[in-house]
Amino acid sequence: MIETLSYEYPxxxxxxxxxxxxxxxxxxxxxxxxxxxxxxxSVVVRTSVTGFGATWNAVLARFFVRNPVAxxxxxxxxxxxxxxxALRLEQALEAAR
Amino acid sequence: xxxLLLAESFAERGARERARALLDAQSFRELIGPFERLASPYLxxxxxVPQSDDGCVVARGTIGGKRACVVATDGRFxxxxxxxxxxxxxxxxxxxxxxxAERGTPMxxxxxxxxxxxxxxxxxxxxxxxxxxxxxxxxxxxxxPVVAVIAGRVGxxxxxxxxxxxxxxxxxxxxxxxxxxxxxxxxxxSGIEEMDSSDRPLIWRVTGGRMRFEQxxxxxxxxxxxxxxxxxxxxxFEAPRELGPLEPQAFPDPRLDLDTFxxxxxxxx
Numbered sequence: 001m002i003e004t005l006s007y008e009y010p011x012x013x014x015x016x017x018x019x020x021x022x023x024x025x026x027x028x029x030x031x032x033x034x035x036x037x038x039x040x041x042s043v044v045v046r047t048s049v050t051g052f053g054a055t056w057n058a059v060l061a062r063f064f065v066r067n068p069v070a071x072x073x074x075x076x077x078x079x080x081x082x083x084x085x086a087l088r089l090e091q092a093l094e095a096a097r
Numbered sequence: 098x099x100x101l102l103l104a105e106s107f108a109e110r111g112a113r114e115r116a117r118a119l120l121d122a123q124s125f126r127e128l129i130g131p132f133e134r135l136a137s138p139y140l141x142x143x144x145x146v147p148q149s150d151d152g153c154v155v156a157r158g159t160i161g162g163k164r165a166c167v168v169a170t171d172g173r174f175x176x177x178x179x180x181x182x183x184x185x186x187x188x189x190x191x192x193x194x195x196x197x198a199e200r201g202t203p204m205x206x207x208x209x210x211x212x213x214x215x216x217x218x219x220x221x222x223x224x225x226x227x228x229x230x231x232x233x234x235x236x237x238x239x240x241x242p243v244v245a246v247i248a249g250r251v252g253x254x255x256x257x258x259x260x261x262x263x264x265x266x267x268x269x270x271x272x273x274x275x276x277x278x279x280x281x282x283x284x285x286x287s288g289i290e291e292m293d294s295s296d297r298p299l300i301w302r303v304t305g306g307r308m309r310f311e312q313x314x315x316x317x318x319x320x321x322x323x324x325x326x327x328x329x330x331x332x333x334f335e336a337p338r339e340l341g342p343l344e345p346q347a348f349p350d351p352r353l354d355l356d357t358f359x360x361x362x363x364x365x366x
Contacts, residue, residue: 002144024146025174032149046146048144078146
């Protein structure tokens with residue numbers, strides 16, 4: 001079963017370009033990051049590991065507190081741990097700036 | 098030791114980075130990239146998370162200053178398996194290369210495959226894709242070399258091993274494997290006496306890159322080093338071998354027990 005989760009966060013900063021990082025492989029995830037048009041941050045997660053919505057929210061909320069970027073993010077997850085997700089988010093942002 | 102430290106691994110790269118490494122610096126331009134979102138429409142219904150490029154990267158650029166296209170499958174996503182989308186990307190790239198060659202604007206085409214074969218979740222579509230890929234390789238190799246680079250962690254198995262065998266030049270690394278049925282399949286179908294799929298040295302002695310090169314199933318054996326592989330690819334285009342079916346050197350009866358077989362091949366077991 002796949003779980004699809006959606007989140008929204010307030011954002012103020014713009015990014016220059018889109019970025020693609022990661023891979024849908026065991027313990028890893030793929031992130032597609034694009035500049036958002038509406039000045040908010042929105043995230044859609046598709047994951048093969050169900051029941052971790054609160055953990056996803058915690059990881060994403062912390063990322064957007066530190067980096068309030070107006071982006072649209074799509075994550076395809078294959079069991080990445082929160083630490084791996086946090087690193088992938090930072091990597092994607094670095095590539096987009 | 099210093100050579101080992103200085104080597105830049107090809108196998109440790111993902112598919113996109115492998116394509117980038119094979120193309121001349123700064124020439125990489127991806128076609129149908131991840132933001133086109135041409136992912137497999139069949140996986141989610143079967144409980145498998147899809148990947149936005151379907152595990153297959155097609156990139157244009159130059160190799161040795163000449164127009165080129167590299168197709169790379171990503172062995173980390175579902176074993177690099179090929180389904181409808183990935184298969185169409187590979188076949189499409191080969192068919193475009195043939196059209197270009199016929200128009201007198203040839204495009205060097207490299208298949209950097211790292212795949213367990215057809216994706217089981219898309220079985221029939223994968224089989225169709227492999228037939229299209231085989232067709233396209235046969236048509237293209239009448240006009241120019243078709244170069245396969247098998248230098249990933251998976252190697253190439255299943256239907257795509259058939260496609261690989263049709264290529265006019267096959268570059269393998271020692272760490273890669275080339276076979277039709279994977280070790281698990283052989284053990285399941287024929288018993289552990291036939292193949293113990295947990296015996297990694299045995300697997301490499303039977304299907305490893307060095308063995309395949311010695312048998313004549315590959316045209317070049319390279320180290321897991323980006324520069325060495327780039328040089329082998331350029332050489333494949335600049336000094337193409339006589340086009341024709343690969344002729345495996347006369348080799349001993351495979352029904353011999355493995356040690357006798359390897360000795361007859363002149364390989365220390």
